[in-house]
Amino acid sequence: MPGAAGASTLTVADPPASSPASAPDDILAAMAALPHGHPARPALRARAIEAWLPMAGRLASRYRRRGEPDDDLVQAATVGLIKAVDRFDPERGIDFAGYAIPTVIGELKRYFRDTTWAVRVPRRLQDRYFLVTAATRELTQQLGRPPSAAEIAGHLGVAEEQVREGFEGARVHTALLLSTPIGHGGRRLLGDTLGGADHGYDLVEARAALQRAMTVLDHQERTILILRFYGNQSQAEIGSRVGMSQMQVSRVIARSLRRLRQEIRPDDGHPESGHPAHRPGRRDSASRRPAVTQHRGRGQVP
Numbered sequence: 001m002p003g004a005a006g007a008s009t010l011t012v013a014d015p016p017a018s019s020p021a022s023a024p025d026d027i028l029a030a031m032a033a034l035p036h037g038h039p040a041r042p043a044l045r046a047r048a049i050e051a052w053l054p055m056a057g058r059l060a061s062r063y064r065r066r067g068e069p070d071d072d073l074v075q076a077a078t079v080g081l082i083k084a085v086d087r088f089d090p091e092r093g094i095d096f097a098g099y100a101i102p103t104v105i106g107e108l109k110r111y112f113r114d115t116t117w118a119v120r121v122p123r124r125l126q127d128r129y130f131l132v133t134a135a136t137r138e139l140t141q142q143l144g145r146p147p148s149a150a151e152i153a154g155h156l157g158v159a160e161e162q163v164r165e166g167f168e169g170a171r172v173h174t175a176l177l178l179s180t181p182i183g184h185g186g187r188r189l190l191g192d193t194l195g196g197a198d199h200g201y202d203l204v205e206a207r208a209a210l211q212r213a214m215t216v217l218d219h220q221e222r223t224i225l226i227l228r229f230y231g232n233q234s235q236a237e238i239g240s241r242v243g244m245s246q247m248q249v250s251r252v253i254a255r256s257l258r259r260l261r262q263e264i265r266p267d268d269g270h271p272e273s274g275h276p277a278h279r280p281g282r283r284d285s286a287s288r289r290p291a292v293t294q295h296r297g298r299g300q301v302p
């Protein structure tokens with residue numbers, strides 16, 4: 001049997017010069033005749049793939065001008081060719097070209113379905129998009145104008161709603177880069193028209209909540225807080241204006257802030273935690289002595 005295997009290999013290596021077109025089929029037949037694991041199969045497989053590569057390239061060229069790189073199309077067609085070579089069985093009585101062409105085209109369609117859509121959509125919508133697109137091109141040539149949805153539906157034998165779904169699929173097939181120039185002269189970019197997070201809304205909500213909470217304070221408490229946090233005055237300066245000592249002003253501030261926190265965050269179980277009204281770097285006795293004030297029972301201001 002080694003001699004028979006050697007004869008098969010010799011026949012493939014030196015095909016008759018008078019019939020070059022049959023050489024690729026001879027390679028496939030020789031590969032199929034060898035059992036799996038035979039050391040000569042990998043070389044024959046590589047030669048079969050190389051021999052049929054021109055066919056894969058021609059099939060890939062049908063899908064050019066669709067916005068995809070030619071190298072990617074050829075690569076997808078080559079993957080389909082490799083699958084066809086590995087799965088081909090000459091005993092089924094089908095020539096390799098008749099088996100490989102649908103396999104390669106199927107791989108190209110799978111490439112477009114899986115990698116070229118900006119947004120992943122269901123398979124039925126993708127297929128409907130391709131049908132509607134092909135029908136639109138065909139009817140445009142026949143009518144000399146873009147066809148209507150009703151005309152496309154009649155051509156395909158489907159409902160107009162299905163044609164509209166195909167048009168909807170076209171909207172997500174491709175996407176524009178945010179750096180795409182738009183407008184007159186292309187001076188603006190697409191990204192410039194998109195909105196971002198506006199933190200001003202949070203500030204408006206915080207101010208509205210604080211304004212409502214301030215109504216629970218009396219006139220003196222509101223005055224002291226305004227002088228402290230809006231007038232940027234020290235506790236001693238505030239005390240001289242309202243006729244209190246610095247300690248009394250500190251206690252009023254601490255008590256007022258607790259009441260504001262309870263109004264703004266009634267579910268907060270730790271009223272002493274956080275101190276949103278204080279500015280970084282400014283510390284006074286209000287932040288250090290609230291617990292002492294409560295223990296001593298000096299919560300009231302004369």
